[in-house]
Amino acid sequence: MRSIDDEKKIAIQTENVCRHYPMGETLIRAVDGISLQVQAGEFVALLGTSGSGKSSLLNLIAGLDRPTSGSVMVQGHNLAALSRDDLSKYRLRKVGMVFQSFNLIPSMTLLENVELPMRFAEVDRVKRNGLAEEALRRVGLSARLRHRPTELSGGEQQRASLARALINQPQLLLADEPTGNLDSRTGGEIMNFIREFNETMGMTVVMVTHERALAERYAERMVFLADGKLVDDQRNVAVAAGARREERS
Amino acid sequence: MKFYDSAELALRNLRESVLRNSLTTVGISVGVASLVAMLSLGIGLQQMAGRRLQKSGLFDTVVVTSRRDFRGFNRDQERNGPSAAESPALDEAARLKMERLTNVAEAYPDIRLITELRYEGKQHLTMVAGLPFSAKSNDAFDGMAGSFFSSDMASEVVLQKSFAEELLDRTPKTGEDDVKVSELGSALVGKELTMRYAQRTAPENAGSDQTGAAYSVISRELRLKIAGICDLDPDSMRGQARARVFLPLKLAESLHMMQSSNMRDTSEAVSGVPTYSNVSVRVSSPKYVQQVEDAIRKMGFNTFSIIDATRSMRQFFAVLDLFLGIFGSLALAVASIGIVNTLVMAILERRREIGIMKALGASDSDVKGLFFAEAGAMGILGGFLGVALGWIIGHVINFGTNIYLKRQQFPPENIWSVPWWLVGGAIAFAIVVSLLSGLYPASRAARLDPVQALRYE
Numbered sequence: 001m002r003s004i005d006d007e008k009k010i011a012i013q014t015e016n017v018c019r020h021y022p023m024g025e026t027l028i029r030a031v032d033g034i035s036l037q038v039q040a041g042e043f044v045a046l047l048g049t050s051g052s053g054k055s056s057l058l059n060l061i062a063g064l065d066r067p068t069s070g071s072v073m074v075q076g077h078n079l080a081a082l083s084r085d086d087l088s089k090y091r092l093r094k095v096g097m098v099f100q101s102f103n104l105i106p107s108m109t110l111l112e113n114v115e116l117p118m119r120f121a122e123v124d125r126v127k128r129n130g131l132a133e134e135a136l137r138r139v140g141l142s143a144r145l146r147h148r149p150t151e152l153s154g155g156e157q158q159r160a161s162l163a164r165a166l167i168n169q170p171q172l173l174l175a176d177e178p179t180g181n182l183d184s185r186t187g188g189e190i191m192n193f194i195r196e197f198n199e200t201m202g203m204t205v206v207m208v209t210h211e212r213a214l215a216e217r218y219a220e221r222m223v224f225l226a227d228g229k230l231v232d233d234q235r236n237v238a239v240a241a242g243a244r245r246e247e248r249s
Numbered sequence: 250m251k252f253y254d255s256a257e258l259a260l261r262n263l264r265e266s267v268l269r270n271s272l273t274t275v276g277i278s279v280g281v282a283s284l285v286a287m288l289s290l291g292i293g294l295q296q297m298a299g300r301r302l303q304k305s306g307l308f309d310t311v312v313v314t315s316r317r318d319f320r321g322f323n324r325d326q327e328r329n330g331p332s333a334a335e336s337p338a339l340d341e342a343a344r345l346k347m348e349r350l351t352n353v354a355e356a357y358p359d360i361r362l363i364t365e366l367r368y369e370g371k372q373h374l375t376m377v378a379g380l381p382f383s384a385k386s387n388d389a390f391d392g393m394a395g396s397f398f399s400s401d402m403a404s405e406v407v408l409q410k411s412f413a414e415e416l417l418d419r420t421p422k423t424g425e426d427d428v429k430v431s432e433l434g435s436a437l438v439g440k441e442l443t444m445r446y447a448q449r450t451a452p453e454n455a456g457s458d459q460t461g462a463a464y465s466v467i468s469r470e471l472r473l474k475i476a477g478i479c480d481l482d483p484d485s486m487r488g489q490a491r492a493r494v495f496l497p498l499k500l501a502e503s504l505h506m507m508q509s510s511n512m513r514d515t516s517e518a519v520s521g522v523p524t525y526s527n528v529s530v531r532v533s534s535p536k537y538v539q540q541v542e543d544a545i546r547k548m549g550f551n552t553f554s555i556i557d558a559t560r561s562m563r564q565f566f567a568v569l570d571l572f573l574g575i576f577g578s579l580a581l582a583v584a585s586i587g588i589v590n591t592l593v594m595a596i597l598e599r600r601r602e603i604g605i606m607k608a609l610g611a612s613d614s615d616v617k618g619l620f621f622a623e624a625g626a627m628g629i630l631g632g633f634l635g636v637a638l639g640w641i642i643g644h645v646i647n648f649g650t651n652i653y654l655k656r657q658q659f660p661p662e663n664i665w666s667v668p669w670w671l672v673g674g675a676i677a678f679a680i681v682v683s684l685l686s687g688l689y690p691a692s693r694a695a696r697l698d699p700v701q702a703l704r705y706e
Contacts, residue, residue, distance in 0.1 A: 059700050062608070064607070064608060064699045064700050064703075065699075065700050084612075084613055085612055085613070085614075088607065088610055088611065088612040088613070088615075089610070089612070091607070091608065091609070091610040092609070092610025092611075093610070095610075097608050097609070099608075099703070103601075103605045103608070103703070105602055105605060107261060107262070107265050108261075116606070116609055117609045117610055119250055119251075119254045119258075120250055120606075120609065120610045120611050120612070120615055121610070122250065122251050122254075164609070168610070
């Protein structure tokens, strides 16, 4: 039995969570009874082949989708029990998301893209402008504030996407193949940013990837999925907190 | 999301598909323009008819007669009122009493006599009547040659066209074209004619045995300048007794001309005070005619008016406006389908964008608000453009109509009226219709599943 202190440290807890949906006459079991605990501040990689259910599980944790059965608890809140409105508030305040295809809105400048979540949070115009500029400066894009996403490289777009994910200071960063569309050097830059946010801000990171090498290099823990089930859960000894600090020094 | 932010994002989105959204907005503006055009026409025609009725003097006038002379227009009034002998005389005191009634603009006696007029040595016999100065605005004087009397006491006359023709011996025979009033005017205005009349004067040595009216009659002549010639008949309400020569009423009163009622006074021996054959009571607005008529009947007089004409006119125009409004709204209904189509297309195009917004924390109401703001913005813009377009169309039609009227030798008319309430109402209606059109697309966008939307390429 876990102590109260342990309970506090648990950021995400799924209990026999399932996400099934019918396709024609067959039932697709995208997520099929996964029970998982993620500690606050942990960097977890979800690994598996295409169709293994890793993105579906990430969507359940992000509150973008609802489980067919089982529960997803994030910081003590059962997401399945939240109303649509509360779920959108959860996504706004608690979660930052980064996608493989960046998902910046092409008609907006970088500054406007980063500002967007703050518009939904009804942050004052002047304040959000300053915060968005600061976030973009932090990812090295202070010279690109007025550029549109199509005028930027993939790496720059993903950095802007990171700045947007972090603008409302969420406790949870969910990344779906964040380096999937980038070359290895640019991908490395992005991963360094994610690791930096994880360490300096104490943010819990759950990253979906199919690249084992990437997970081994950055994640503290690797969870393997296949056919919607959890098949392996490994602690990455090579990337223990101390070892990572050594690597940096 | 704050309203201002929704509006800003909506305008940005509208700018992104500028051609499609412009076409939709033009659709709304055409709808609003047709609504404004139709209703403005209805309102303009109603105002024109109202002006005509008001100016004709037919609908705001009550003609009062005394029961004593058995010239009542209504058998019912005669049966239910006091008997002729008991009823009051229609004299100056009665006229003043009527003038003091509420909603009465003026009460003036009818001075009317058949008399002889001489022009260039030739004698003419016709009915002459006094006309109050307030009759100047009567539409019978629209398009007249010359002018109305210069004052209420001026020694001037206004001739009815048929009498002017008679003076010039130009009365058209059957089948001949009418003589233009301007031609008659150029020949007659400024010229003088002489009116012969019988003046009634009080005797200098009235004896104490005289119980009734007593006076002397002296034949007199008066030179009168022809001020103008009117095409229409300002006295049409009088039927057979209508005059063809008009004097200023005050002048006519001051002449103490002998009229047929004076003879009756003498024979009936009521009093020494002369009476009027009838008094015209002008009411401040046609809607008070009934009320004034009732009050005068209570005084014991017979009355006559053309009531209910304005009420049925208002009813007719209410129905006309309703139908014009419905036809005008049809174009707006078609435009609203355009809005639904545009916004549904926008949802398909921006499906992924909606998914991104939801992933970033946008609530259903944020997404709904965004599409509502887009529909509303198109409505506002379309509404303003439509009103402007409707206003321009109206002026063009008015301009064209007036050219046509001028060619047909009619006075110009304003058949077009865009009141402020119509401007505001049309814009508000356009916004409401746009928002209603946005209802379905907005709720459809809000219901989008973010996972599906994010997968959409």
